[in-house]
Amino acid sequence: MTSLLRKVKTRLSIHAHRKVRGMLEGEYTSVFHGRSIEFDDLRHYVPGDEVKDIDWKATARMGTPMTRRYIASRKHTVLLVADTGRDMAAVAASGEQKIDIAILAAGVVGYLAARHGDLVAILAGNAEHTEYRRPESTDAHLERLLQLMASRTTLGSGRSDLSTQLSYIAKSFRRRMILVVIADDRVIDQVQQRLLRRLSVQHEILWLTVGDADPTSADWTAGDMYDVADGAELPRAVRSQQHLRAEFSAAALARTAAADELFDSLAISRSRVEAEADVIPGLFRLLEGHRHARR
Amino acid sequence: MELIYWWMPMLWAPLAAVTAAVAVLVYRRGRRRALEGRAIAHSDRLTALPGYRTALARYRALLIAFAGLAALVLVAGVALASRPVATSIVYPQLSNRDIVLCLDVSGSMVEYDTELVEVFGGLVDGFEGERVSLVVFNASAVTYFPLTSDYGYIREQFATITGQFLNEDIAYFDGTFFGDGSSLIGDGLAACSLRFDTPEDDRSRSIILATDNLAVGESIFTLPEAGELAIEAGIRVYGINPGDSSAREYLARFAAEFQGVVEDTGGSYFGIDDPRAIDSIVEQIDAEQATISRGAPQLVKADQPVIPVVFAFLGLAGLIALAWRLQR
Known part of the structure; x- marks a missing residue:
């Protein structure tokens, strides 16, 4: 079995720039660990750190920016909420499988959390079946979580229905957690809106959308195409029509705007990624947006 | 259909x-099995x-x-x-006829022959599959043209002989004098009976024999003998006799013999006095023949x-x- 976590680390350290990695860490720190009172130690400033955490005296002494670190008041629990229904086995906007992007995103978040001593748990499932893995912070545990996502998500999996997982969380968890929901370009229906409104009171919610493929894309005019939900074919002669492409992108823009508005009204930070290469910048945007939203 | x-x-x-x-x-x-192609969500x-x-x-x-x-x-x-x-439904027999015009070309007959040829020339226009031959005889018989369904040719030949009749061009009776006498009707009929070239084919055969029946000299066949020959070959003979007139009482015996022979073959006999009667006679012969020769209808x-x-x-x-x- 190939190690999914290794892939995450590789992506973090090589493919994505070192600087970005540092920034992402700084961002994570400032978002979730920035407000402890107890001073821990000083470390070199990394971009993304809160400016107010810079110890100007130490900076003057050292000649290079230094940031104060605080002892975390307590360990956070990051709950990865993953859809492992067959929707996620479909093609993403980049042509990759959506689940691969989702696993990479979950891995990066989990890795960052684990490095900060936070606990990572997962709630994964589809309309029929939901699985929960207890919070831990070891690499082995993280690898198991990622493997769970990978193995559960196939084209033969059950229907995707995020409200099952959301209501599970609403019912089962008392303590405050950081929810990282990894979903796709679905429409958030009334039930899910109600659940999210309810959950956002108790938890911090970060929402990462994995962009769905554009069926009218000119790259995919050759070959068949069907919907994973019901197997209905999208006839090539119909979907490849020029005027539909324009109509679809106009509708996609409108949909994105509507989703943004919805998440704003729910006070949930959201970011959308379309490719594996986009995951780290996308998470950075997500954390950045979350930090500003909390002000 | x-x-x-x-x-x-x-x-x-x-x-x-x-x-x-x-x-x-x-x-x-x-549809139930795994699908081909790209899987798309939403x-x-x-x-x-x-x-x-x-x-x-x-x-x-x-x-x-x-x-x-x-x-x-x-x-x-x-x-x-x-x-x-x-x-x-077609009546195939209708166009299955072989007709030999057997014309006595002795001097007194020219008028009648002209009329006969003319009327027949008109009939040919309505023919389809019928074959026509023209034989002239006097002391001996000459085939003017043999049995043919080439109607263009027939019309051409009719026009030629009509012209010869009218201009008194002697060419039309070339070769008709090799015999002992004139108007040797028995020999003429016998010769005409032999002009049917396909005796084994299932066709109706008829001879239209025009003669004034003024036989002079020794013929090889007598008229009754020639009649027998025609009957044997299944030929119907139609006789046209302009000489059969009340003015020539002395010919009555010949006329009676002629009529008898003709009727024995199943044909008809017409004694006439006026060339214009030929028209109606030929029509009558044609109609009579049509009814006789109309075979079983074929699909x-x-x-x-x-x-x-x-x-x-x-x-x-x-x-x-x-x-x-x-x-x-």
Whole structure:
């Protein structure tokens, strides 16, 4: 079995720039660990750190920016909420499988959390079946979580229905957690809106959308195409029509705007990624947006 | 309109039904099994668009038209394979006649011969398949032209001999004097009886014999002997005798003999005095012969492939156009 976590680390350290990695860490720190009172130690400033955490005296002494670190008041629990229904086995906007992007995103978040001593748990499932893995912070545990996502998500999996997982969380968890929901370009229906409104009171919610493929894309005019939900074919002669492409992108823009508005009204930070290469910048945007939203 | 292979549609109907059923089954099973191609989630993002709905409706209409045209081509093909035929009833005997004009060309007969040839020339226009021959005789018989269905040629020959009659050109009786006497009617009839070149064929044979019956000299065949010959060959003889007039009482015996011979062969005898009567006589002979020779009606079937071929062609052209449109 190939190690999914290794892939995450590789992506973090090589493919994505070192600087970005540092920034992402700084961002994570400032978002979730920035407000402890107890001073821990000083470390070199990394971009993304809160400016107010810079110890100007130490900076003057050292000649290079230094940031104060605080002892975390307590360990956070990051709950990865993953859809492992067959929707996620479909093609993403980049042509990759959506689940691969989702696993990479979950891995990066989990890795960052684990490095900060936070606990990572997962709630994964589809309309029929939901699985929960207890919070831990070891690499082995993280690898198991990622493997769970990978193995559960196939084209033969059950229907995707995020409200099952959301209501599970609403019912089962008392303590405050950081929810990282990894979903796709679905429409958030009334039930899910109600659940999210309810959950956002108790938890911090970060929402990462994995962009769905554009069926009218000119790259995919050759070959068949069907919907994973019901197997209905999208006839090539119909979907490849020029005027539909324009109509679809106009509708996609409108949909994105509507989703943004919805998440704003729910006070949930959201970011959308379309490719594996986009995951780290996308998470950075997500954390950045979350930090500003909390002000 | 009927079908020769009437069972062809019955063969194809179950075949087409079974093929369609198998296609539907395979399609259904294919749907249930793993699908080919790219898996897309939330396709309603596209399918809910009004543009997609109209495009899909148009696509479906094209598919239905395609299926309809394919069915049309199939039906036309089956129709063609069943061989549609038009049936008609024909009386084949009608055009199965051989007629020999047997003309006495002795001086007194020219007027009548001219009329006979002229009237026959008119009849030829309505002939189809009949064969006509012209034999002239006096002391000996000469074939002016043999049995032929080349009506252009016949008309040409009739025109020639008419011209010769009218201009008193002696060419028309060339070769008719090799014999002992003149108007040797027995020899003439016998010679004409031998002009039928296909005795074994199933055709009606008749001789129109025009003579004034003024035989002079020794003939090889007597008239009754020649009559026997004609009967043996199954030939009907029609006699036209301008010499049979009340003014020539002394010829009554010859006339009676002539009439007897002619009627023994199953033909008719006409004694006349006026060349203009020839017209009605020939008509009468023609009509009489037509009724006699009208054989059992035969059913003739002629293939009628035009309509299915046109439909098949149009359907195929439509299929190609639609296939191109659908592939685009």
